Amino acid sequence: MTTLAWQSITELARQIAGKKLSPLELVDAQLARIERLDPKWHAFIRVLPDRARAQARAAEAEIAAGRHRGPLHGIPVGLKDIIDVAGVATTCHSKIYADHVATSSAVVTDKLEAEGAVVMGKMSTHEFAIGGPSFDLPWPPAINPWGGANFPGGSSSGSGVALATGMLPAALGTDTGGSVRNPASMCGIVGLKPTYGRVSRRGVYPLAFSLDHVGPMTRDVADNALVLQALAGHDPLDPGSANVAVPDFSTEIGRGVKGLRIGLVRHFYDGDETAHPEQIKAVDEAAEILRRLGADVREIQLAPLAEYTLCNRVILASEAFAIHRRHLSERPGDYGALARQRLAVGAGLAAADYVDALRLRARLIAQTNAAMEGLDGLLTVSSMDPPPPIADAAECARVYPRQARQPFNVTGQPAIAIPAGFTPDGLPLSIQIVGHNWQEARVYRIAHAYEDATGWGKRHPPGLD
């Protein structure tokens, strides 16, 4: 039997429901693993052992009494440390908020706990979710176990690392310019940015209101759908939340891709940018695999990647500066250098620049929708490169912006990053699958078909039992 650390939510839930595994036994095993591994990988800002054990005991008692809430009951989860848990500090990985204790929980925290999930702790991020890695903050950056000591991507870096090291089976991240999908790509796991408005952001520290999403991070596609099921739903107190029906996100998983039409956005990674040769090969091979599985994969043209990137950056910089203006004015020395510089970009943009970026956004959305007419989804790259050494600041800075995730923060469409093999040096590669708004189930269907055909996500970093 696979060690508990590497089992999927689906496998763990089956054992918990059958009373073959107690939630307390599972939580204790994961806490022991965190205690052993986290001093090296720094996935956690704060572990919450007492709270987690109390929740696990409550889950155990409920299940023993015949009240099983569903597949997340008794399952350990981690929350990026910009997501509130009542009574616990939400530090945003920053000195600015080091002692900022949340008075109530985020909607997503409440929703996970309502399903019986056990919150194990708060995960490392880049400071205020903008850029990294940084070494001048109160906590060290998370380290990617693939390759020994590599950059895990970000900003939901601790969430990605906890999954890649087997410290957690699920975690939440947030994604404003790709911050769920980047660590998913770099850490060899699965990360979904849902449709804008699908998941409430209330109780999550904002980076840029009109681009922010909360998304699930897991080790396989089916697990990801289970977590999204718990998170999704209208929140009338989140101005960006949409009042749309929540379908069963797992319903299409296992139906295969025969007859589906998928657009391959090749110019993003071999034209607009030139990705690492192994990464180009991985996406091209994914297209071939999907074709062999019966999908009609055809190359399509979207607007140049640089237009989406520009649009995302101007909106993000403007909205983030509005949020951070007071702290940047009064306490600039309490930020790390990287966040301080990136958050100040908005000070140099004019109101008309922001409005023009919003107008460009409308144009890009219309163009993207037109290009996707008649298609079930898109296939493209997520990261252009495999993870660089975290100690190599210049290489991290070069690699960080080389990505094709921002287009779908601009358009709001659901997009998932999943493992797509390894370089000859054993570093993770990935692909990105994108759907129409509200069609996460179709995204999961395509992703699962590829995952099932390749099995890339079953590998774990060498040296971790």
Added chain:
Amino acid sequence: MDEHDTGRVARAAGLTLYLEQHPTELRAALASAAALAGRLPRDLYPVEEPAHVLDLARKPEASR
């Protein structure tokens, strides 16, 4: 952007302490902003309106 302009933007944005303590970072941030602004399209028609975030999402089409 020269020192005078940097100081003017910093004062307008309330970043005088920032400028005193971290002048190089602020200059780099403002240079980045200028580069971004300079790349925004110049061919937007007057009738092209901003994307309203709440309307971004299309209704789902019929599923297969």
